[in-house]
Amino acid sequence: MGGRSFFDQGSLLRPRELGTGEDEYDVEERAGQLSRNRFAGLTPVRPEPGIELTPPEPEQAGTTALEPAPTDKQRPDGGLGRPRWAAAEPGSFDATGARHPRLEGMTPPMVAAPGRTPAVDGMDPADDALLQQTQRLLRESLAFAGGAAAVATRLREALLAASPALFSALPxxxxxxxxxxAEGLTWLVDHLDQPPVLVGGSARLGGALAACGVEPGxxxxxxxxxxxxxxxxxxxxxxxxxxEVAWRSTWQHLxxxxxxxxxxxxxEPPVWTAQxxxxELRRPDLAVVKLRPYLPMPFRPGQFARIQVDRVPGVWRPYSLAGAPRRDDLVELHVRAKTETGVSGTLVxxxxxxxxVRIGRAEGEMGLPDRPDRNLLMIAGDTGVAPLKALLAELADTGDARxxxxxxxxxxLTELYDIEEIAEIARSAKxxxxxxxxxxxxxxxxASGLVTDAVAAYGEWSRHEVYLAGPPLMLAATSAALRLLGVTPDQIHHDAPE
Structure with a gap:
């Protein structure tokens, strides 16, 4: 199809020109006279801090206006989530003002022709009917094909055959x-007539896929x-x-x-929006919260991520991730509220x-050791059981024999808020x-008493890899007790307390 999208090929989609038997490439050549499509002016431009591009008013045709961005109460502020804000993404220029080398060749910002007034969104209103016509074609063909779920099943099978590593990189x-x-196909069709939303959502999807390690090819x-x-x-x-022309051309632009x-x-550090x-309130001060990011979010069992909630804007707090990325795409948090307010109080x-909520990139190196000959000792205090639960789930899901x-x-006993589920995971492991x-x-x-005493009485651990998670005082005391049991510092793994 070449580098042009179907938005540049309006005559190709007009009913009077369909079914004529003409070669589609010849039709494309004739369609080149159509004016640039509504996407032509959406290449992001780096604004000043706190400023976002907004389209010019009708009387400002041919200019580019800069206005303060809406407040957080008016819209979410650019996370890797469900696209609800139509502003173009920043990031086309580096810190020196030079164009980023990987973005060379992208469409420059559009300037309206003299005497022509763009719509209030800064785009060419002549293309509205074409976008709506194409939207109808996509929706009609999707219904003929059995709906989004059936198409998604066939699409995944085809992509898996072509690139097996693609889906192994995704949670x-x-x-x-x-x-x-299936949700993505539905979202695409529903938003095809809203180019800024479509562009922003596609760019955020690209950022999420890059974080997962998906290669462009x-x-x-x-x-x-x-x-x-x-x-x-x-x-x-x-x-x-x-x-076929509509779907292929739509994808080319996306x-x-x-x-x-x-x-x-x-x-640009990625941020995910999750629902x-x-x-579940497991204790008066503790909740287990499960989140589903709108876009793929990668993490390894044992890692943590920083969370932000609307009630406390600008404040991020780290929480371990208890989810099992091989099983589903959920992020599980075990949150103990320190107060009625703050991030923890809001979550509980x-x-x-x-x-x-908003989630930052997963952090931490407390993953399973590569050496298959090293057995594992895990010691948790309070909600520190969350990352160790994730490690147990990884052992179970991979059939690890360690x-x-x-x-x-x-x-x-009341603090064993998740014992049934953790015990079930342990039973499913080898x-x-x-x-x-x-x-x-x-x-x-x-067992009763101090956990360090129970560890000492249970067995000999000098050849085990040891994973700790819990309050800072527990980490310090347990590390000291383990060294007395012959465990060297390089065998002990835990994240730095914050």
Whole structure:
């Protein structure tokens, strides 16, 4: 199809020119007279701090206006989430003012022709009807093909055959990945007539894919695979050439903006917007919160990420991630509220299903050791069990044969807020054991006393890799006790307390 998108090929999509038997490439050549499409002016420009590009008013045709960005109360501020703000993404220029080398060749900002007044969004209103016509074609063909879910299933199978590494880089299993593909197809069709939203969403998707380690070349054949996935599901006589041209051309333009997002991800820290899908108050001061990022978010079991909530703008707090990325695309947080306010208080006391939070890039190096001959000792205090739960899930999901023993030290039985689920994960692993240790009151069926004493009495650990997670005082005391048991400092792993 060349470098042009179907927005430049309006005559190709007009009913009177369809079904004539003309070669589609000849039709494209005749369509070159159409004015530049509504996307032509959306190459991001680096504004001054606190300023975002807004389109000129009608009486300012031929100029570019700069206005302060809306407040956070008016819209989310650019996270890698569901695109709800239509402003173009920043990032086309580096710190010296030079154009970023990976963005060379992209469309420059549009200047309206003399005497021509753009629409209030700064775009050419003549293309509105074309965009809506194309939107109808995509929606109609998607329905003929069995709907977004059926098309997503065929699309994933085709992409998996062409590039097996693509989906292994993304969180979730086949079912969750297919579900996200279906949601993406629906979102694309619904927003095709809103170019700024479409451009911003594509760029944010590119940033998310880059964070997952997806290479640009792995997406080259997605347009052809998408068109074939729709054609294959269409009944006899339902598939038309205009459907294929619309899908392939749409993808060609989206692909350019996904590449732009991947390029900018290297120097703009990514942030994901996620929706709360589950909120369980396990104790009066503690909740287990499950989040689903709108775009793929990579993390390794044992890592943590920083969280921001709307009630406390500008404040980020680190939380360990207890999710299992091989199973689904959920991020699980175990949050103990220190106060009624703040990030922790908001997550525990003022958050419900459907709310949104922002998540920074996953951090931390507390992952499973590469050496298969090293068995594992895990010691958790309070909500420090979260990252160790993730490590247990990784052992179970990969069928790892190493031995792993998790000691969970708590004050009383009420603090074993997640014991059933953790015990179930341990049972699904090949060689995993969970040992709760209760320091105060009735221990019930579990060990009593200090967790360090239980560790010393349980076995010999000098050849194990040891993982610790919990309050700072617990980390210091447990590390000292382990050294007395013959465990060297290089065998002990934990994140630096904050």
């Amino acid at each position: 979730g299993n086949a079912a969750t990945q297919t579900e996200r593909l 792995q997406l080259q054949f997605a347009g052809a695979a998408l068109a074939e996935a729709i054609r294959a599901g269409s009944g006899a006589g339902e598939w038309r050439q205009e459907f 692909y350019e903006w996904i590449l732009h997002g991947e390029a900018t991800a290297g120097y 709360v899908v589950s909120h 006391h003022h958050t419900q299903v459907g709310d949104e 031995s792993a023993v998790l000691f969970w030290g708590v004050r009383d 060689r995993a054991t969970v040992v709760p240790v209760v320091s105060e009151g009735d221990p019930g069926p579990y």
